[in-house]
Amino acid sequence: MKTNMISGMQSSRFFPRRLALSMASLLLVTQPLLADVAYVSNEKDDTLSVIDLDTYEVTATLDVGQRPRGIILSKDQSKLYICASDSDTVQVMDLATHRIIKELPSGEDPEQFALHPNNRHLYISNEDDALATVVDTETNEVLAQIDVGVEPEGMAVSPDGKIAVNTSETTNMVHWIDTESMQLVDNTLVDQRPRHAEFSKDSKVLWVSSEIGATVSVIDVATRQISHKIDFKIRGVHPDKVQPVGIKLSDDGQYAFVALGPANHVAVIDTATYEVIDYILVGRRVWHMAFNADQSLLLTTNGISGDVSIIDIAKMKAIKTVKVGRYPWGVVVKTTEAKTK
Amino acid sequence: MKISLTHYWYCFRGILTREYLRFIQQRTRFFSALVRPLLWLVVFAAGFRAALGIAIIEPYETYITYEVYIAPGLCCMILLFNGMQSSLSMVYDREMGSMRVLLMSPLPRWFLLVCKLISIALVSLLQVYAFLIIALLVAVEPPLWGYLSVLPALLLVAVMLGAIGLFISSWIKQLENFAGVMNFVIFPMFFLSSALYPLWKMQEASEWIYWICIANPFTYAVELVRHALYLKFDSVAFSVTLATTLVFSVLAITGFNPQRAAAGTGKKPN
Numbered sequence: 001m002k003t004n005m006i007s008g009m010q011s012s013r014f015f016p017r018r019l020a021l022s023m024a025s026l027l028l029v030t031q032p033l034l035a036d037v038a039y040v041s042n043e044k045d046d047t048l049s050v051i052d053l054d055t056y057e058v059t060a061t062l063d064v065g066q067r068p069r070g071i072i073l074s075k076d077q078s079k080l081y082i083c084a085s086d087s088d089t090v091q092v093m094d095l096a097t098h099r100i101i102k103e104l105p106s107g108e109d110p111e112q113f114a115l116h117p118n119n120r121h122l123y124i125s126n127e128d129d130a131l132a133t134v135v136d137t138e139t140n141e142v143l144a145q146i147d148v149g150v151e152p153e154g155m156a157v158s159p160d161g162k163i164a165v166n167t168s169e170t171t172n173m174v175h176w177i178d179t180e181s182m183q184l185v186d187n188t189l190v191d192q193r194p195r196h197a198e199f200s201k202d203s204k205v206l207w208v209s210s211e212i213g214a215t216v217s218v219i220d221v222a223t224r225q226i227s228h229k230i231d232f233k234i235r236g237v238h239p240d241k242v243q244p245v246g247i248k249l250s251d252d253g254q255y256a257f258v259a260l261g262p263a264n265h266v267a268v269i270d271t272a273t274y275e276v277i278d279y280i281l282v283g284r285r286v287w288h289m290a291f292n293a294d295q296s297l298l299l300t301t302n303g304i305s306g307d308v309s310i311i312d313i314a315k316m317k318a319i320k321t322v323k324v325g326r327y328p329w330g331v332v333v334k335t336t337e338a339k340t341k
Numbered sequence: 342m343k344i345s346l347t348h349y350w351y352c353f354r355g356i357l358t359r360e361y362l363r364f365i366q367q368r369t370r371f372f373s374a375l376v377r378p379l380l381w382l383v384v385f386a387a388g389f390r391a392a393l394g395i396a397i398i399e400p401y402e403t404y405i406t407y408e409v410y411i412a413p414g415l416c417c418m419i420l421l422f423n424g425m426q427s428s429l430s431m432v433y434d435r436e437m438g439s440m441r442v443l444l445m446s447p448l449p450r451w452f453l454l455v456c457k458l459i460s461i462a463l464v465s466l467l468q469v470y471a472f473l474i475i476a477l478l479v480a481v482e483p484p485l486w487g488y489l490s491v492l493p494a495l496l497l498v499a500v501m502l503g504a505i506g507l508f509i510s511s512w513i514k515q516l517e518n519f520a521g522v523m524n525f526v527i528f529p530m531f532f533l534s535s536a537l538y539p540l541w542k543m544q545e546a547s548e549w550i551y552w553i554c555i556a557n558p559f560t561y562a563v564e565l566v567r568h569a570l571y572l573k574f575d576s577v578a579f580s581v582t583l584a585t586t587l588v589f590s591v592l593a594i595t596g597f598n599p600q601r602a603a604a605g606t607g608k609k610p611n
Contacts, residue, residue: 264404281403281404281405281406282403282404283404305396305404307397309403309404310403317482318403318404319402319403320402320403321397321402321403321404
């Protein structure tokens with residue numbers, strides 16, 4: 001909460017910076033400041049942009065493999081896994097040094113992936129090969145390659161670690177993989193071109209976005225049946241432009257956020273009623289999203305406009321848009337204890 | 342009799358009260374001044390397909406809807422119409438003689454005219470704030486402090502537009518010329534500025550229109566208000582607006598010739 005206060009003050013130009021800094025240092029005495037840092041993969045630039053979430057400024061741009069798309073943090077936040085799609089590898093970056101420390105055998109064209117709660121098994125979708133590859137991040141071993149539908153894209157592992165799901169863009173299915181046996185156990189048909197899957201915190205519900213179908217399916221994990229389907233309608237925006245991709249669920253279970261691609265809006269859904277309660281205007285072709293540590297902010301990658309919008313969850317408004325590289329795709333937020341200045 | 346500061350204050354209060362009374366007695370004028378920008382905001386902005394957002398420009402921190410973009414321009418539109426209308430009403434005042442009554446005051450003429458300009462500006466502010474409150478309904482939500490920081494900007498702009506109006510009125514002999522002023526002053530000033538479209542958009546459309554916008558003081562007035570409403574200060578816009586205000590105030594005051602007005606009335610047929 002205090003960090004927010006400070007960043008809010010610093011962002012106002014009327015507030016003398018020096019005063020804000022001295023107040024910040026006062027707070028430093030009482031408690032360590034948590035500084036959130038966002039990493040954004042720039043698909044066209046082969047780089048990652050690093051954004052300081054106190055100042056909303058890009059503090060570094062790091063070279064990585066070709067066409068970086070999906071990125072995720074290790075559970076201890078010490079490493080960043082990067083799908084370098086055109087390098088056909090998953091790179092591992094040490095976040096203390098910002099160096100690539102190794103590359104994992106990912107199979108061809110890795111796009112999205114998910115890390116098992118055991119912090120070791122990485123589930124990777126190989127878009128060109130209709131495969132899901134499971135890699136042990138410690139031994140670099142490929143543990144399994146599972147046949148899934150055509151053009152696999154979205155990947156998620158349930159927080160309880162029992163199930164992994166993959167969505168295939170052409171087959172239009174959610175493929176259920178048992179993480180114990182690493183076998184495909186079931187499929188659920190959803191609307192056209194499923195892009196992304198996200199489990200609820202209790203692992204009971206799965207949310208899947210369909211880009212062309214323009215819907216989000218809410219699936220009951222126990223029965224693997226669709227329980228709700230959500231449509232989107234934004235005043236003044238042609239329905240063809242509504243193409244849901246990224247999904248984020250707030251930890252308190254209150255909201256689901258859906259990035260609507262070329263509609264340039266993020267839909268806010270009340271998870272109790274499955275109604276869309278708001279549409280938040282962000283940059284062009286909004287793709288994926290990430291929360292900061294206390295979930296007061298939501299970051300969105302806007303591919304075509306080449307920037308990241310920052311949404312204040314309390315206000316349900318975009319408060320700032322930060323220019324990054326070309327075609328930002330994935331985003332994660334790392335929390336670190338700031339060093340005393 | 343020695344003229345003290347109290348006299349100046351009485352004079353200012355008198356002129357302000359008269360302006361205020363005129364404002365509350367002419368309710369239709371108040372509503373028309375409010376309906377005009379509201380129509381622009383609701384009809385024009387809605388018809389304009391800008392729900393997908395306008396590229397980020399200063400002072401905005403993120404993408405905005407078209408409604409948000411044109412709101413400051415519409416605030417200035419209120420000031421523009423009011424400034425012109427009220428100043429031109431001095432033509433009427435001159436014709437009907439009430440201005441001559443005012444000018445009989447022993448206080449200097451420049452003071453009377455400045456009082457008149459400030460009174461018009463203050464009354465216009467009420468309309469701008471009424472507009473901003475209604476604009477909240479279409480999600481034009483500037484920061485709370487913005488409503489305060491925009492106040493001096495609005496006041497300066499109102500005085501500037503009033504001064505321009507006064508300057509023009511000194512060249513007009515009859516009230517009927519107001520339609521001409523609408524056509525040749527108000528509309529070009531409003532349309533050829535950054536009120537409706539950002540300047541880069543104007544430049545895309547036509548280079549020479551862009552240069553006219555750059556030369557138009559109303560552009561700077563709009564930008565000053567736009568920045569102030571979002572707690573930012575545009576020094577270029579401020580300097581241009583201030584300079585324009587000073588130049589036109591001097592021109593208007595020196596050019597204001599009651600003799601000529603009286604002569605004009607005298608020459609009128611019937």
